[in-house]
Each structure stands twice: as C-alpha cells, then as structure tokens.
Amino acid sequence: MQADSSLHLLRPFGEILVDTFIQQLVNGLTLGSVYGLIAIGYTMVYGIIGMINFAHGEVYMVSAYLAAISIAVLSFFGIDSFALIILGTLIFTIVVTGVYGLAIERVAYKPLRNSTRLAPLISAIGISLVLQNYVQISQGARQQGVPTLLEGTLRFSVGDGFVMITHTKLFILAAAIIGMLALTFVIKNTRLGRMCRATQQDRKMSQILGINTDRVISYVFVIGASMGALAGVLITLNYGTFDFYAGFIIGIKAFTAAVLGGIGSLPGAMLGGLILGVSEAQFSGVVNADYKDVFSFSLLVMILIFRPQGLLGRPQVTKV
C-alpha cells in the first residue's frame, strides 16, 4: 500500500507517524482524565472558600492504599469477577476517602475559618505531611502494588503501525467521563448542588438565606475527596504500583491542571487535565521527554499571561 506514505505528518522535529500520534493521544487522554479528576478537588475547594487544599494530593494517595486494601480483601473472599471487585472497591474507597476529606476539613480548616488566609494554607501543608508520614509509618516505605485485574488489549492497525489500548485504559476513560457527568448533574440539578453554588457565589448571603454554609463546605470537601478517590482507584488499576509519596507529583500536576482550566470551574478542571496530559504526551513524543514538564509549565505561564483567570475561569474582582 503506497498510500500509507501520505499519512505521514511532517513535524518540526522530524517525521511523526500517524500511529504514534494517535497512540500518544491515547496516552495523554488517559493521563489527563486522571489529572482532571484530581483537579476537581482543588477547584471545588478553591471555588467555595478561596483556599488551595494542598493536602488533596495526599488524599488521593490514601485512596490508592484504600483501593489496594479493598481489592486484596475482596479477592481474599473469593470474589473474582472484575465488575464486583471494582464496584466494591469504588464504593469502599470513595466512602472512606470521603470520611478522610470530612475529617481533614473538621480538624485543619474549620477552626481556621475566620482567621487570615495564610493560616489554612499552612495547616493544609501540615495535614499533607501528617498523612504522608502516617501512611509511611503504618504501611511502610516500600512500594506497594496490586495485581492486574482487567486483562486484554485492543489493537488497531493504523498506516504502517498499530495503536494499542489496554482495556484498563478504556475503563479509565469511561469511568472518568461517567464520574464527571455524575458530578455535573449533582451540582446542576440537586438541592445540594444549588446550595454549593449559592455558597460559592456569596457565602454571607447564603447564610442569611438559611443555608448551613459550614455543612456545605464539608460536603464540598467530601465531594472533592471522592473524585480524588475515583482517580486513586483508576490509577492504581492502571499502573499497579504506588507508595506513600505518590500524591506529591500528581497533586502538583492536578493543581496545575486546575489553574490552567480556570480554578473554581468544574469543566475547566477536566479540560485543564486533558490539555496537560495530552500536551505532555505529545511533547514527549515529538520533542523530548526530558523537557515535558518544562513545556507544560511554559504552557501554563503563557495561558496565565493572556488569560489570568484560566481557560474557563471567571475573572474575579478582588476585594482588597
């Protein structure tokens, strides 16, 4: 087939094959959807109390451990159907991580609600250190792993080459989309969602109108933690390995994604995650993996210069 050669795209750094391009797109989308899920935790908390929850990366890390514990327990009881294991693990991990989110909010942020803005930021960093060390001491510093649950790979021929997508990756994409849709539905169409939006727009006014804003803030932490837990389960399934330090890098990336998409905006978090994931993968593929982080952060700087509120964020009038 001579026609294949026409499928080659010319790139400034050499010829890139279509199959490579598509494969990198798949790589980027899976990574990016997970960034997006974690970014939701940052963006929701910021949207409602204007504070960056630096402990969120650690919440994700805790959920990876919980997922592994749940998978181990379910396998121990002889459950070997993927659907049952994953359902049980998701429910267990999301609920327990949600409790972690609630507890963190109660312990570290609620008492500081009316103090300076810096105080909860520092207590967030404190909580993140506490969680890291607590997991390191209770679970050990060793790398942890889970067995592959979902076997199998799809293989497509593209041009001269092929694109491979594992079933796990398809599952991640599907689960991330469903998770996002569910969250959007909750925020848009339920009583809880209305309370969240009202509190985000004007906390004092919502309070006057009879909304228990303290409780709403707690709910937001629980929702953020649950989305982090969903990401934790998905990543654990995909890479099969994690340690007590796993929340750090991915937390920073997700935070970047949240800022990129416009902090405070839900679709922005997901969009930011996808852009970050895809640009990292494509840049690694076309130029060099050594500089992929340099590239993504340059991208962030460029976007913030021209759109300081992020891609989908609303410009804010600062109260000085």
Place this chain on the structure above:
Amino acid sequence: MKKIFKASTALPAAISMTLSMTAMADIKIGVGAPLTGPNAAFGEQIWRGAEQAAKDINAKGGVNGQQIVLVKGDDACEPKQAVAAANQLVDSAKVVAVIGHYCSSSTIPASEIYDEAQIVTITPASSAPSITERGLAGVFRMAGRDDQQGQVAADYIARNLKAKTVAVIHDKDTFGQGVADTTKASLKAEGVETVLYEGLTRGEKDFNAVVTKIRSSKADAVYFGGCHPEAGPLVRQMREQGVTIPFVTTDCTVTDQLVTTAGGKKYTDGVLMTFYPDPRNLDTGKAVVKEFRDAGYEPESYTLFSYASLQALAAAFSAIGGTDGNKASEWLKSHSVDTVLGNKSWNAKGDLKESPYVMYKWDADGKFGQL
C-alpha cells in the same frame, strides 16, 4: 536520685573500660557507615562484616602482633554528618584506616578528610565513578564502579542480544543517568547505535509517552539507567503497548519490589540486569558465611564486601610492617589480596582491576538468577 547515682558510677566505669581497651588496642580502624537513618540496614551489614573480620584476624594473632579495634562513625547517609564523623574518626579516635562509607554522597566528602590525614580508605559499597577520579591516593573500593556496570551491560547487549540499535532511557538522577551515559558510550564502542536517548521523571508512574517513542524508534533492545520504582511501571507499560524487545537495567532493581512495581511476574519475566555475583556462593567465602550463619546472622549484600575490605587493609599493614597510609596504598596498588570475595587487585586509581559485575535474569516465577 537513685538513677542519677547509678549513672554517675556507671559512666566512669565505662570510660575506664574504653581506656583499658584503647591501651590494649594497637590498630584502630574506623567504620564509616549509615548506622542510623533510612539506610541503617546497610550500615549494619557493613559494621557486622568488619566486626567479624576483626574478630577472625585478631584470633589469628592480629596485624604485626597488634590487635584490631574498630571505631564506629555514623554518617546517616548525609554528607554533612559524614564530614563530622570523618573528622571525629581522624582527630579524636585517631584511626589509621577507614572502611566506608556506604552512600557515594557521603564517601566523597569524607574521603577528602581521610586523604588530608593520609590514611587509607576502602569503601565496600559506593559505586559513583567520581570517588576514585579525584586523584586521591589512599581511596580504594571493594565495590564496582557504575561505568563498569554499564560496560558489562553494553557487552551483553552487543554480543548476546546481538542488538544493532538500542533505546537508552534514564531517570535523570546522578546514578541512573551516569550509568546510562557510560552504557551508551560503551555501546557506541561496540558498534551499537543508540536511536533514542530520553530521561523520565522519578516519582511519576506514567511512562506511556516514552514507551510509544521506544516503539516507533524500532530499537532492538532497551537499556534503563534507574531504580525499581520506575523500572517496574516502565517495563509493564512497554509490554502493554506491545513492545516485546529485551529490557536491560541496573543493580538498583535487585529486589522483589521490582515485581510489585511492575504489577506482576509476567511483566518482569525476562528482564535483564547487572549485579554482583552473590558473594555467599563463592568458594572463598564459604567458611566465613558459615561462621556468620552459626552466629545467627545472614551475611547479606554488603556484609562480605566489608569483611573483605578489612582483610585487604590487614594484608597491606602486615606486608609493610606498619600503618603508614602512603605505604599501604602503594602496596595495595601493586599487590593482590586473597579475600572472602576471591583474589582482588587494584589499579592506580584505586578501582578493582576486574569488573565485579555479571548479568542476571528475572524468570517467570518472579525470581532472579545469575546467567
């Protein structure tokens, strides 16, 4: 009150005991190792090895009729503390030689101090090339060098795997990139072309982008300079994307944790790595290994390397009939020593003449064995 009283009587007693031991002790040798901190397990191996060697040598009459006494120097694998420990060994304890240190980042600053004091140092574990590249006359190693490791891997890739093109990946760390660079250079000398040279970020788990690049580079083999937290996910993601070419890596993956990080035995099956031949299987060390095991201690990893280091020091001091550092290092560079690790000799830089590395392969049961 009672407690204080007890302590105050115990303290002078302890001091007088140390003093009487020092009076009898004729040759003081320092052991610089991380006896506390995250690497304490390796520190203990080094201490145990040296301790047993001192005991055995002393039982045979010591060195030049004098007994060996070991002095601990705890560096906690931190460069600053290593300097403090080295100064303490040299100035207060007045050691005539040092076995140590473990971490290359501790060995480098500490050896400067030993060099100033003109005493001999043998590191049983540090493998950074720069340790013996600074022209310090009295610095030796019982361990291999990272570039020797790269050489062995390159030989294997060129001759046994018969690869024509290789993708070299590293983790941007001093060790990982250092080994990757030497492997790349050795491969070039063997006529193997490096078609891809990339770094990945330590602590990340998603290397799919790099894997796709490896796939489109059509390399015959992959060399990874790095450790198991990244090697595991990398090899798994290669296999998931249908990249089945051989995966060769460093001794930093020698732990069953490689299987954990890869997510299963089927992914690590066939992974190749460079590592020391297990010293416990050597004929020369059988008696000593038995001695350790009888005492209820398994002489793992660096234990026997430390034992051999003290043997080399003792041999040098016996041969020159004294403890002069300059003479001892000259002697070590021109003679060979029979140790528990076999016959060892050193070149002018203080490196082992023979590369101690061999190839290992992981099997389908998640175990590794020497090829």
